[in-house]
Amino acid sequence: MSTTENLRVAVVGAGAMGSDHVRRITSTIAGADVVAVVEPDVARATAAAAKAPGAITAASFEDALDATPIDAVIVATPGFLHEPVLVPAIERGLAVLCEKPLTTSAEDSFRIVELEQATSDRPRIQVGFMRRFDRGYQELKALRESGANGALLALHHAHRNPTTPPNFSESMLIHDSVIHEIDIIPFLTGEPIVSVEVKKPRRNSLAPADLPEPQFVLFTTASGTMSIVEISVNAQFGYQVTTDAVFESGVAYIGRETTMHVVSAGVSGQGVTPSYIERFGAAYDEEVQRWVDAARNGGIDGPSAWDGYTASVVAEVTVRAQQSGALEHVTYATAKPAFYEPTTAGAGALAGVGPTTTGPTR
Template sequence: MSSQRALRVAVVGTGTMGADHVRRLRNVISGARVTAVVDIDAERAKSLADATEGCTAYTEPAVAMAAQDVDAVLIASPGPAHEAALLEALSRDLPVLCEKPLTPDAASALRVLEAEQKLGHRRVQVGFMRRYDAEYLKLKRLLDEGKLGRTLMLHQQHRNPAMPAWFTEEMLINDSVVHEMDVTRWLLGQEITAVTVHKPAPSAQAPAGMSDPQFVLFETGAGALVDVEIFGHCGYGYEVHAEAVCEHGTVRIGDEHGPRVSADGRWGGRVTPDYIERFQDAYDREVQAWVDATRRGEVTGPGVWDGYAAAAVCEAGVLSQREGRRVEVELVERPALYR
């Protein structure tokens, strides 16, 4: 496509995340416009399309991708639907931004990886938005500078006020801790080689049958240890923290988001209520970076290998969660396209 023309995007999935991306592309992002929305719920897709100038509603991703006014695809449908949409987009050599997970399991992620390799060039960026968060970017720069020495340990907390009624215990790993998996790999530049999940006594706020919170331990290829506290029903707000413990110092992020007020003998601030508000700026940077790179004919950011690696770590994590033991991560050899 011409770098002078706005990128014409089909958004697949019009739920909470998809609708937010349509809003973002329509009102925040420069150099792109939404020309198609896709959802199996025809009325929901039509309602969103009617509110977006020059946009057509579809119920089938393949039909939308075949439209003459579609240059690229943003996939925000549920994870089990990602593989089919990704393979369709790759068969048409269309650029893709795919929300995590790439696919729900390592086997399907490998099929996507193989399809992209056949093209001989990268086409897919995976939506691990924390890589675009201002605080995480500062942490990454500090670690990469090397002044603090090697990172020996990484402590992380991931707390949600509550999870939807349909949220399962496995999803604590696959839908929540997956972010820490990618952040760990990105910050340290190391693959995760083993996972161990520990379960303390569950909170009284946890749904029946769910052990929440949980404590997840990663081992990396270079010998770092990484722990993650995942608390799906903390009750008070949405918080994400990370602290890198290095040879010559430590770095911590996530303690405050917004003003700290001291008045009337008290001090305090506000805890964000959900992930969309907490990472709104990161989503904006992520999508803008994708649009800019796509218009240049490039692919930047986390890719199919990162999505596959996360899926493989998730599988090890869920197995550890079920069986209460340390589980090694199985990865294929990294292809040359992703080195």
């Protein structure tokens, strides 16, 4: 594929997320076209493909590969269906953007990491942790790296969703929600998570009866930096994701975006984002545009399969900590392979991205 030609993308899964990626690739991203929508539900497949002029529909990934030339694939199926798409995609050398989780277990994820290293000379799988593309997290990482306020000592994360869908279980607090902090903590601190503990405050009576939430999850990274994550998934008022970072000589806050401010009827304030879509929409756009740009050059520009694997490990240990109430230690199968270091050509890992404004410290 010449870089003057658009990336030909198959979107696998046409649920809310996959369908939104079809729209995004078609309507807001430069350099890529959706050429196939893979989805066994014909009505869904047809509806999604209608957004992408020229895209075919297929019931399976293999059918799509047979029907049309494909350069890259976005995996947006439920997690347990990721591996059957990832394996043939890797084997054919396609660029991959895989929604989180990489797979549903650390063990499976490690197999993907091994397969990728065995079949490619550089990372081709990017995992859809979109928060790394949010301006706030990027600025916070840059502030830590600048050293302007000394070492990073502690992080307070609030992660609040308005309500849970039916059948939302306690372990889903971790696998579906806290998984984002599990990814972003190493991103912000530059260090792996080494231990985790879960605390359960008074239960929110507005949550389903069998769901003990909110919870506090305490993560510690290699140098001792401690992160407290408050996860609340029935907070009612809207969607809110914030991080307060405690440095040696300063504190930084992100996630308190401001839009129109209205003073009316005794109240001075503004709207709250109703869901992750409004809060992180720009991050999704940035994520996909940068993945397309990198994929056209044979690389990735975001979290790698290794990041997907380590997140799986930590999530599994965290669920164990939910059950044990004890401090649980995290161990990884191997040290991080050189293959996944950002110096590897094409694995940008968000190095040096974004605005470098670091607020009043400059």
